[in-house]
Amino acid sequence: MKRPVPAPSMALFAALIALLFCAGCGHKPAQPPRAPISGTDSGNVQAFTAADFTAALADPRPVLVDFWAPWCGPCRKQGPIVEDVAKRMGDRALVGKVNVDDEKALATRYEIRAIPTLVILKEGRVIQRFEGVRSAEDLVQALEAAK
Numbered sequence: 001m002k003r004p005v006p007a008p009s010m011a012l013f014a015a016l017i018a019l020l021f022c023a024g025c026g027h028k029p030a031q032p033p034r035a036p037i038s039g040t041d042s043g044n045v046q047a048f049t050a051a052d053f054t055a056a057l058a059d060p061r062p063v064l065v066d067f068w069a070p071w072c073g074p075c076r077k078q079g080p081i082v083e084d085v086a087k088r089m090g091d092r093a094l095v096g097k098v099n100v101d102d103e104k105a106l107a108t109r110y111e112i113r114a115i116p117t118l119v120i121l122k123e124g125r126v127i128q129r130f131e132g133v134r135s136a137e138d139l140v141q142a143l144e145a146a147k
Contacts, residue, residue, distance in 0.1 A: 044083060044086035044087055044095065045066075045082055045083055045086045045095050045096060045097055046094070046095070046096035046097070047096065047097055047098075047099070048065065048096040048097065048098045048103070048106070049098075049102070049103060050103055050105055050106055053098075053106060056094055056096060056121075057121065057123075057124040058124070059094045060123070061091075061092060061093050061094050061147075062092075062093045062094070062120055062121070062122050062127070062143045062146035062147060063093065063094045063095075063096070063120070063121040063122070064082070064085060064086075064089075064093060064094070064095045064096070064118060064119075064120055064139060064143055065096055065097070065098055065110075065118065065119045065120075065121065066078060066079075066082045066095075066096070066097040066098070066116055066117075066118050067097075067098050067100050067106075067107060067110065067112045067115055067116065067117045067118070067119065068097055068098070068099060068100065068115055068116050069099060069100050069101050069115055070099070070101075072115050072116065074115075074116055074132065074133050075115055075116045077133050078116040078118075078133050078134070079097075081133070081134070081135065081136050081139070082095060082097065082118075082139070084136045085136050085139045085140055085143070088136065088140050089140065089143055092143070092147070093143045100112055100115060110126070113131075114131050114132070116131075116132065116133060117129065117130065117131050118130040118134060118139065120139075120142050120143060120146050122146045127142075127146045128142050128146070130142075
């Protein structure tokens with residue numbers, strides 16, 4: 001005799017919806033506050049916009065792009081790590097951030113489903129993707145491998 005399959009609970013449904021918005025913090029405020037990129041005072045991490053992203057793709061070095069939003073807790077945790085990666089890599093890689101709230105077209109183009117998402121590009125092609133907070137060591141190793 002077959003047992004009836006229980007209907008999905010509301011908690012499961014809510015958890016799935018939360019995953020679509022922010023890996024780790026699970027929510028998206030109705031009107032997210034705008035804030036400047038923190039941790040980029042040294043100029044090692046660029047704020048990419050759709051207007052200047054084509055130039056980044058043409059760069060011969062590997063490119064690390066951090067897709068983030070200021071309202072996302074894990075994104076704020078990833079920010080200083082990305083800055084550290086930029087300092088470690090120096091001129092060997094281009095490191096930048098894309099605010100998904102301000103640059104929706106770029107987020108759509110790279111199929112960003114959760115944030116933070118980190119994408120490594122080489123000559124305009126996606127080499128590797130990471131979702132969620134990653135260590136500086138993981139990112140440096142991936143950039144070195146992309147050379």
